[in-house]
Amino acid sequence: MHFKIEKKLKDSLGRAGVLTTAHGAIETPAFVPVGTKATVKSLLPEEVKNLGAQVVLANTYHLYLQPGDELVAEAGGLHKFMNWNGPIITDSGGFQVFSLGAAYGKDFSKIIRGTEPTVQIPECSSAEDGVPRLATIGNDGVSFRSHIDGSLHYITPEKSMEIQHNLGADIIFAFDEATSPHENYAYQDEALSRTHAWAKRSLEYHHSKPNKNTQALFGIVQGGLEKDLRKKSAEYISTLPFDGFGIGGSYTKEHMELTTRLVNEILPEGKPRHLLGIGEPEDLFMGVENGVDLFDCVAPTRNARNGSLYTKNGKINITNTKYREDFSPIEEGCGCYTCKNYTVAYVSHLFHGKEMLAATLASIHNLYFIINLVKKMRQSILEDNFFEFKKEFLKEYLK
């Protein structure tokens, strides 16, 4: 893997670059659509490519459970299995182990919109209160029950690496502990020590295998909402010979900007950075401005399936009655396949009729919108007008 910075944004951490992987180049900053179970929901790989995606991200946790990473290896790896010949990223499995395993059904989203924690997520390492745990964390690894069939599994850093080697993505992630932002400082510190130890073990395992030549390994910075833990994490992870870095965990909107800046000021400039699980337009601007190169998020496709569609004037809900007789495209001037070929009235009809094509057309539009938005940010860096573009876009979008 090779990363080249083409241009830096004046007075900020932002930059435009090119990340070259074993399956092709990614112009950064870039938005990465999520194909959790080796499919971007409701879309053929050709459609994903045609709407402008350069790379997709699949989830290690889901593919490990079904169909199994060994089966994917037997099929010739993820690229061949899912018929996507461009770059692929797999995550560490850490986030899903905790959100689907430890805290399934609990309030454990990436961003806390309010300031008060509403749900106390119990510490997974103790079961004193008698509440059944789906996951148990030890210093060696995590045991958890599958959210599909309740079967018991044990994942260590080495196991996460082995799974990701079997899947065969171009960029893979070190195993980490994703903590709830509701945990206290002492727990965040303890979890961070584990994440750091696991980072080193992930690296050692990876470097002992031939996969190190074809798969790039990214380390993950954690530390929750604690500034000093985030600093400590960025400093430690920076010292390890990773090919790039991920920034993980949950945030409030406010903390996300502070954290991203703080972390990226420490991480080595010459290596790519991935802000994990973030993808709303205002957060993408924040990330790009603060030196993020890659983003992934299920929001564009999940929103699409719920009928929530991005436009430059904010999101609209296409199931609203007023759209039934709207013969314009979702967004005037939008270059996506959906807007070029269908009216709002047709897409609305598909949603009301519960037709599967509704999800397809809406996902094409939303992914095009988000991917293209990040492409425009890249262009604006190259053309020295990022801040004007940001101001102009957000003025309309957040109005």
Next chain:
Amino acid sequence: MHFKIEKKLKDSLGRAGVLTTAHGAIETPAFVPVGTKATVKSLLPEEVKNLGAQVVLANTYHLYLQPGDELVAEAGGLHKFMNWNGPIITDSGGFQVFSLGAAYGKDFSKIIRGTEPTVQIPECSSAEDGVPRLATIGNDGVSFRSHIDGSLHYITPEKSMEIQHNLGADIIFAFDEATSPHENYAYQDEALSRTHAWAKRSLEYHHSKPNKNTQALFGIVQGGLEKDLRKKSAEYISTLPFDGFGIGGSYTKEHMELTTRLVNEILPEGKPRHLLGIGEPEDLFMGVENGVDLFDCVAPTRNARNGSLYTKNGKINITNTKYREDFSPIEEGCGCYTCKNYTVAYVSHLFHGKEMLAATLASIHNLYFIINLVKKMRQSILEDNFFEFKKEFLKEYLK
């Protein structure tokens, strides 16, 4: 519309031809995929075209209720609304008025597989027993309640024409009464008189409008399981100046062949014939051999969504455990997009993961299989080896 017979099958009614419509030519015999609500479920129109479809059929009843035929007209007609620029057929709405309106939830499929009626469908014209009726039939037309919201509607032959004019398909059908095969002779006879009167009224209305120049009108032969009523119907409908003919109603497998032959021996040879709602491989061979030019059926796409996939050795159910580790295509040598790019293991994984792409890939395969099968029948007529092809195919398929 223009229909040219290119070659006739020796010692049978079969023929290969070309049907030219306002939106392009259809090489016949041809299988027509069903896009009930102006979408072939889970497929983009480009995919439908790429898998070999020359024409699609949309359902008048469904589109009348949602989004409404007037809205479709305002959108510029069905072709523009659904982004399909090839030929489109709409049915009369008759079958759905009865199957979804009159007999909703009842045993009212096209083909009765057993010989004994299992459910008595009450005569819709009487409500003496106090059972609430969704439809009431009079000589002028049918009033029925929507299966979506229970709203009351009244459809006459003229109304069916008006709706189909608004939709704007290339081939439209005269309004008819579809009867349950469980009705007695007296009722079938009475219903047939209505169908004949409605055929004439449909024609008169259609010929009074400019649409007669762009939309071809087909009359429908009914008569249930009664040979003499089928004969009577074919003879009467033949005398009317329709552009082509449909054969409607339900059958046992055995009756279907007798009926098709009987009817097509009477219908004028020079005009196209559509066997409505039939599409299993063995029935397609039967139909082609007996002079049918067009077929439509939801079976390929409905089967696909249930994981039931066509192969030359019969249907397989891909959700069966044994397919989880099968790295061959669904059918070796199949030229469809799915078979060329994915393994059975991947499609199986999508089904087990309840991914929408499962329906898409399975529908592409099944429609390709059925459409291509009819194309091969056409080719075998042109090459004088239809009966050899039929024998060879069915030997493997029904084994």
